[in-house]
Amino acid sequence: ICPFAYAHVDTPKGDLNFDKNQKSTGWILTNSQMYPAGGYEWFNPNAHNGEAHFYMECANMGLCDRQTGLCLCFPGFEGSACQRAMCPNACSGHGICQSMEQIANTATGTLVGKPVGKISTTYNLWDAKLGYGCKCDSWYFGPDCSRRRCKVGVDPLYEAAGTPIYETFLLSAYLIPATGALDQANSWVRLRVFDFWGESYITEKIYVVDDASINPSTAVENALLSLPNSVISSVNCEAPGTAGSFSKGISIPKVTSGVGISVACQFIGNPGEMRLPEIYDYYMATTLSSVSTQQTSDVTVQVTASTFRGENSDLCASKSVYTATSIATNTVVSIATVATGSPALEFAAFALVKIRDQILLVTSVQTTVSFTLVYPYKGITIAANTPVFYASGVTVAADTAAQIAAWAIGSNVFTVSAAPGQLVAGNLIFVENAFFYVRSVDATGLTVKVDRNFNGNAAGGVAISANQDLYIVTIADPPTGSYNYVSECSGR
Structure with missing residues (x-):
């Protein structure tokens, strides 16, 4: 007799009592050596409705060698009782073999992965520890992880009409000196950076200087560009709030008395949806009378999200017949059209619109004259006749029960002010001109965790401390009114 295990497939046992009926009911051969509790011909008499996968020799996926008592498993199965489904081709050396329970319970890890849309869940059915599959390394995919992905790029046809949005983040590393001054020779930070497919890389040390006198942008750029395999092919780093540039509307979260760096970086050579860089490690110190001392209090080292979140698809791909002519007080967008008859504006309140590379939320529409924004626009000055695009396949609505009560920078x-009415894990939300994915809502419903660190409000980069609406973004399924402009080989 060989080992028994849950059968992957239940099968009848044949005409055990030789009555020429293979479907005899009840228990048969109750004194059988193999089935001391009783055997059956067609199906377990004690089975509940919907129950299956009963114990069978070699899990019904192998043959028993009666000489040795060992199971000889069919191809694709392994284990002493052939109870486990093997990973195909041992994952080709480009992945790890995990049970379905492990795959389900493991959300995106710290080292690799793209967190968007990946929520940990529980799988506890009969084969939770018996069914196995490959969890592929970044850049590899397929049932056996044998297929290699290609580099991605922006569709050249899209660039003729649209404006790509590139992943942009803010690195802050500063301290309030306890004694002496910032030790610029011994204070440093290293980043963990992710490519499009989620592979992670560690930068060299980026030394923390006093950016009031030394521009740290080049040092940060060089650290990113020196990563192996040209993982970051082109990046633009500069001081937040630089006039006429992408960082004009990005606020500096550094406190007035803080000494260190605040640098905004945009991955202009790496389009698409990317995981935000993370702090890998750091060391902050002060110096007094040539003596360097590590400082651990009053130290801030963080990566925060900007309003520019890398995207694969442009949600705002529908072009309005109206163009933007100016933005007054950062919230009222004046519009004009060359169309005859002054047609109605194609979108209404709580629509997402895109001006240049900035996505904004409309709160009200003044017929054919202007529309007003929920959050202020602080980017590059809008020139006359700037195209306006809108999201025709997206619905935006504030949660009916909860408002954001407090959200600290970093x-x-x-x-939230109350248990949410609609907000759940996995939702995409739009707050202060930035997108966030909800990772979890705690049991009380009053604490919400998202996938990125907050960089402050759109008006001035300050924390949220008073109740304000949070907006849930629902994308049509299948998506409509959007354009997928980032793909392997640029889609060409």
């Missing part, structure tokens, strides 16, 4: 957790 945190990916905020509190």
